Amino acid sequence: MTTDSPLSPDLHRGASTEAPRDARRTLAVVGLNHALHDGYTDLIYVLLPVWQAEFGLGYIALAVVRSLYAGALAGLQIPATALAGPLGARTVLVLGTLLSAGGYALAGASGGLVGLCVALALSGAGSSTQHPLASAVIARAYGTAARGPLGTYNFAGDVGKAALPPLVGFLLTQSDWRSVLWLVGAAGGVVALGVAGLLPRPSGPRGNRPGTMAVRPCVAPQQTGRTGFGLLVAIGMLDNAARPAFLIYLPFLLQSKGAAFAIVGVAFTLVAVGGALGKAVFGRIGERIGVTRSVILTEAGTAAAILAVVALPLSPALVVLPALGLMLNGTSSVLYGTVPQLAPGARVERAFAIFYTCTLGGSALATPLLYGPLGDAVGPEWAAAAAAATACAVIPLMLALSPRLSAHALSRAA
Template sequence: MTDLNNEISLHASPPADASVRRRSLVAACGAHAVHDGLTDLIYVLLPIWQVQFGMSYAQIGLLRGAYSGMMAGFQLLASRAAQRWGRARMLVGGTALAGVAYLFAGQAGGLSVLLLALMLGGLGASTQHPLASSMVSDTFEAGGGVKEALSHYNFAGDLGKMLIPALVGVLLTVVSWRVGVTLMGVLGLVAAGVLWWLIPARRAPASRLEKSPRTPTGSDSVSGLRALLLTGVLDSAIRMGFLTFLPFLLTNKGAGPASIGLALALLFVGGAFGKLLCGYLGVRIGMMKTVWLTESTTALLIVLAVELPLTGMMVMLPLLGLVLNGTSSVLYGAVPDLTSVHKREHAFALFYTGTIGGGALAPVLFGRLGDVTGIPYAVMTLAAILLLTLPLSWCVQKGLDRSPC
């Protein structure tokens, strides 16, 4: 009888577990929103800094590249450091560092200080993606809502991208850019304090005491993870390449600055909801079917974006944003299924490094292609390359099924 009671207690989820899951998800979503918002805030500030410091376009590119490069380059080191110093300390410390970086940027008197501040900001931001993602995965085990939780996490990042730059844009109408940037630094420090209080102590969830799902092992899972990484790199590269060309496509169709702003807003709103909805869709119909649906639809809509007149293009942009961004939630959700618990942070760091790196290189490579072939043909090329993700997703599915690809 005692053994039976023990077995029942192991399989029951204590009330605390629900609280731990909820706090972990709120903390991860909050970190994602703040970090992504501070990252994309740079786009609002670059034109102001250009006028303030008399920078060339090459120097502007250097500033943006410094932040992105530090963020992409140090994610693997952040995951390793978390194994020694603890995930909570690294995530809180990275968020605080991002806040301190904006405090420095608010006092910058020249390009060198501004460059140093953005490098520090990128270093702080490098902790967020791998550590917050693995925190969500650890508390929402596969089969217990991990994919849905990651879709909420990704949705929160897009909310941050929309809200923080918009907030600062309005704020700059009444205060100087130095005051606005300093306030964002304070926001980063406050967010770090909230995370320190909110992140629960790291421990094995009760669900792991149960008979856990099969643990990924063997070369099949390794090949599946490699295929997943390549799929993510291509998906990110095509997304960033299309975003680079979109304003020029709109201009060719007669759009002015206001129409371009509206078009981007429509695309990003669709993209935010796409990250949320496609995560749930992946649970319902599976990773491979979802990727085939979203990527093939994306390729078709990219072609239509070239062919349609301006009004038709504006109407379909929210749907394009939904499928263009939605695939990423499905891909993120497959990472825990292809890795063991102890390698999860490293796998997420590797995945985000590849996708962010692919997204950073894409505008350069496809921009050169656009110079040679023209914008319409370059965009058509994006759609064709995107179809390579279809066979890759089949290989990922084979890894999930534990069958050699």
């Protein structure tokens, strides 16, 4: 069981709880780990056409396969956070990375669809460790100056999305998919060893155990915490549902426009490069123009870009993909940076765990229950258009949250 204690007064003036060099090393190590896990997550999209051809799967079945990974990733966020109390955040991060890598290696060794599904669920369970713990480790390292580093951390995840799927797409032209997944699993083992050897031990204020963090709230939790945090979670759920709802159909949309398999891999690179830029840029843009304007801009841009990709021929659609990635992932850095601000009771690590559980869990459920059947019923074009509508649904919720963010900012200034 974890214990919470207030951070030192220096933290409330923007100072970090670690030496600058250790804070930078912390960000670099968890960023590399994030790149691996996010690469693992998006790698599934590239493999869906392969598995469709091998196992004869429809869109609902493909959505279920993807959601086994995403569901395990989402559902185990809070248990993973609880393990950080007795074991320490670093140990849990290492064990999670080893499990995720082992799951992909097992997927390569699986003899059929059932074995593949079990392996993907194990890999997703391993990946459940890194989002809440790594985010809280960064928040502890940088204190109230953590919004920018959290944006950098999210940028690192998209570097993995930009690198691993196209690399696997190329390797699939040279070897069978099972052998490729063994290589993917081996790479994860190397990253786990790096986390074990390089991540600094926590040096936070006395009384904080590894894996815990608390920040004294600037306003009473009942004023902004519960209601504001609940709206933030709802926004995150819709935003996170729109992304896989579109990406699961992107390979099939491109193939219907005449794209070869190698072009599909390049397409995901274009989306991920734009997404990496979006996460790096919008985390800081949110500080300049405000959370509300940033989220409205990115969600409206996401909807417009999705509809453009659906309507345009192959070459213009490929040109749109970086801008789509920019908008599609730009919201997340703004939302992640707002979690500590609205954390109920100032329990930041638990707030991150709840946020990731709900947003990723909602995505894992919506894809097979809603967007998968929609694709089978009306085709990938209309299912992708539904993803655009989901992005637009964020806007009224963001307008409802805006007054609470303003109240928090005024109280903090006072």
